[in-house]
Amino acid sequence: MATLRFLAHYVRANLEVALAYRAAFAAKVFAMVVNDGIWVAFWWLFFERFPSVEGYGFRQIVLVWAIGTTAFGLSSGIAGGASTIAAKIASGDLDFYLVLPKPPVLHLVVSRMDPGGIGDALFGIATFAFLARPSAREAVAFAILVVIAASIIVAYAVATNSIAFWAGRADTIAEQAMFGLITFSTYPERLFSTPVKAVLYTVVPAGFVSFVPVALVQEWDWGWAAVLVGVAGGSLLGSKAIFDAGLRRYASGSILAMRG
Amino acid sequence: MQDAGAAISVRDLTRSFDRPGVPGAGWRRLLPGGTRGAPTVALHPVSFRVERGERVALIGPNGAGKSTTIKLLTGILHPSGGDARVLGRVPWRERTDLAYDIATVFGQKSQLWYHLPARSTFELLRHVYDLDAGVARRRVGELTERLGLRDLLDRPVRTLSLGERMRCELAAALIHSPRLVFLDEPTIGLDVEARQAVRAHVRELNARQGTTIFLTSHDAADIEQVCERVIVMQAGRVAFDGPVSTLRSRYVRGRQIEAHFLVPVDRPVDLPPGASLVDVEPQRWRLEVHEAGAPVGPVVAWLMACGPVVDLTVSDPPMEDVIAAIYRETAGPRVIPGGRP
Ligand SMILES: Nc1ncnc2c1ncn2[C@@H]1O[C@H](COP(=O)(O)OP(=O)(O)OP(=O)(O)O)[C@@H](O)[C@H]1O
Ligand SMILES: [Mg+2]
Numbered sequence: 001m002a003t004l005r006f007l008a009h010y011v012r013a014n015l016e017v018a019l020a021y022r023a024a025f026a027a028k029v030f031a032m033v034v035n036d037g038i039w040v041a042f043w044w045l046f047f048e049r050f051p052s053v054e055g056y057g058f059r060q061i062v063l064v065w066a067i068g069t070t071a072f073g074l075s076s077g078i079a080g081g082a083s084t085i086a087a088k089i090a091s092g093d094l095d096f097y098l099v100l101p102k103p104p105v106l107h108l109v110v111s112r113m114d115p116g117g118i119g120d121a122l123f124g125i126a127t128f129a130f131l132a133r134p135s136a137r138e139a140v141a142f143a144i145l146v147v148i149a150a151s152i153i154v155a156y157a158v159a160t161n162s163i164a165f166w167a168g169r170a171d172t173i174a175e176q177a178m179f180g181l182i183t184f185s186t187y188p189e190r191l192f193s194t195p196v197k198a199v200l201y202t203v204v205p206a207g208f209v210s211f212v213p214v215a216l217v218q219e220w221d222w223g224w225a226a227v228l229v230g231v232a233g234g235s236l237l238g239s240k241a242i243f244d245a246g247l248r249r250y251a252s253g254s255i256l257a258m259r260g
Numbered sequence: 261m262q263d264a265g266a267a268i269s270v271r272d273l274t275r276s277f278d279r280p281g282v283p284g285a286g287w288r289r290l291l292p293g294g295t296r297g298a299p300t301v302a303l304h305p306v307s308f309r310v311e312r313g314e315r316v317a318l319i320g321p322n323g324a325g326k327s328t329t330i331k332l333l334t335g336i337l338h339p340s341g342g343d344a345r346v347l348g349r350v351p352w353r354e355r356t357d358l359a360y361d362i363a364t365v366f367g368q369k370s371q372l373w374y375h376l377p378a379r380s381t382f383e384l385l386r387h388v389y390d391l392d393a394g395v396a397r398r399r400v401g402e403l404t405e406r407l408g409l410r411d412l413l414d415r416p417v418r419t420l421s422l423g424e425r426m427r428c429e430l431a432a433a434l435i436h437s438p439r440l441v442f443l444d445e446p447t448i449g450l451d452v453e454a455r456q457a458v459r460a461h462v463r464e465l466n467a468r469q470g471t472t473i474f475l476t477s478h479d480a481a482d483i484e485q486v487c488e489r490v491i492v493m494q495a496g497r498v499a500f501d502g503p504v505s506t507l508r509s510r511y512v513r514g515r516q517i518e519a520h521f522l523v524p525v526d527r528p529v530d531l532p533p534g535a536s537l538v539d540v541e542p543q544r545w546r547l548e549v550h551e552a553g554a555p556v557g558p559v560v561a562w563l564m565a566c567g568p569v570v571d572l573t574v575s576d577p578p579m580e581d582v583i584a585a586i587y588r589e590t591a592g593p594r595v596i597p598g599g600r601p
Contacts, residue, residue, distance in 0.1 A: 006387040013384050017375045020416070096371050098336045100388050101359040107388075248338050248352075251277055252331050 032119025066128035071149035073120025080114035085161035092253035155235035165246025273342035320493035423454025480579035525567035
């Protein structure tokens with residue numbers, strides 16, 4: 001409980017910063033909304049001409065998009081610090097968080113907020129509300145599922161960024177890994193072959209970030225919902241364990257950071 | 261090592277760092293880190309003990325291992341070997357618990373939120389340390405009073421001068437009333453007045469609350485005015501550990517004699533035995549008498565014979581010179597393991 005309150009205060013401090021730079025913040029949010037809008041407009045025009053591709057219609061694409069953008073938006077909008085971990089490990093900037101109480105990975109994850117992520121989340125929610133025209137049940141499912149998906153994304157970012165403890169520099173690796181997850185999460189599951197799907201339900205968890213939530217919004221299934229919650233909890237704990245294991249190797253003001 | 265009573269006790273603590281080598285050949289180039297060179301040894305076995313309420317300075321030339329020691333004692337780094345207890349806890353294993361009782365100030369880094377007023381960081385820290393709203397308010401009030409923060413707290417930190425920011429930094433570090441404070445070069449980059457403010461506050465903290473102080477610095481005044489004890493590190497070893505007063509006699513033998521003359525006097529040709537010239541101006545000579553405790557009488561008599569002396573002072577060499585002597589001693593051939601006590 002105290003932990004939640006402490007996380008909430010980080011979010012508050014981040015909002016204060018955003019408010020201090022209101023115009024810049026709004027501009028970034030708006031830019032992201034426009035950017036996302038172009039994509040949806042593209043799909044919309046596409047389905048105007050070809051109403052169904054392999055059994056997929058515009059509504060499915062909208063669901064994939066809405067859940068994806070909202071989940072990724074929430075993860076970087078609230079927990080944008082996760083993707084800065086690799087750089088901080090390399091530069092030695094973990095020091096501050098290590099001398100404070102509370103697990104350092106929590107401090108890190110909420111230490112930054114990405115305005116673009118807020119834009120994504122707003123756009124995703126709007127897309128869902130206006131283009132998917134959900135029923136009340138679908139809306140509730142959506143609200144719960146995007147939060148679960150977002151926490152899996154945060155865990156994935158923490159785990160991939162923690163590679164820096166072993167590799168010295170890993171910001172590009174982590175960035176590419178996140179990019180891969182985003183890419184796979186923005187296409188319908190049906191497009192992928194079985195071996196690819198095996199990857200997407202394990203190392204690059206697009207299955208749990210996108211496919212399962214999309215299916216669940218359309219048709220609720222308690223079994224799959226339980227699996228999803230388990231995966232989210234497991235990956236959060238697992239990523240924290242990886243980070244904590246890496247801390248033993250932390251070298252602080254690492255000169256590794258200066259290598260090209 | 262059951263040393264629950266000590267603030268800090270360190271036994272045979274060592275730490276090495278991997279040195280990134282040249283990238284390997286062929287496919288090995290893709291491996292991060294490449295082939296490793298021999299590791300850098302930052303700390304050879306180091307042992308010392310600090311009692312509660314002591315004020316200790318850790319000094320030594322660049323790269324001696326001061327920051328590494330502080331990072332090990334705060335749990336930031338894990339050691340390569342050895343043992344340490346800080347307030348009865350093993351820092352790297354009980355880091356989070358220890359964090360409630362200690363504070364760390366890095367002179368070169370800031371923990372304040374750059375774009376926000378310091379007050380916002382304080383508010384966040386209140387929740388980080390689980391402080392009661394009332395307790396925190398009283399504490400911030402107290403620190404505001406003593407560090408003179410009244411006009412600073414509500415300005416974005418980025419608009420503060422370095423000295424003003426450092427005072428806020430100190431307050432942020434002390435908000436949870438720590439029992440032990442580590443300061444790594446707390447006065448670096450500050451002007452004279454700001455340095456004095458930091459020193460005064462650290463001293464007062466120790467006097468009022470019995471807070472243990474452990475600081476590193478290259479500034480002689482930080483050591484003289486704040487600390488009662490000095491640990492000198494050279495190339496990862498403890499080379500001296502004792503009161504500030506005996507530090508002088510360990511590194512600089514002798515005393516200085518300064519004479520002012522009524523009229524300009526020619527540079528002397530011969531010197532009395534055991535003395536050397538440090539500095540000569542026409543009307544002011546500075547000499548050093550080499551052996552500690554050697555009689556200065558003959559040298560004074562000799563000076564009187566040289567010209568009309570109007571003023572004469574006999575003093576210990578300034579702390580700057582002592583520190584310079586320490587650093588000089590290390591600047592020679594790099595210490596070989598086992599080569600020095
Ligand atoms: N992260 C690191 N990776 C590799 N070597 C390191 C690392 N941190 C410190 N070292 C090495 O360990 C030794 C001790 O460094 P340390 O920072 O403790 O020195 P210091 O006494 O604090 O010096 P300064 O007065 O310059 O602050 C140095 O040789 C340094 O190069
Ligand atoms: Mg240092």
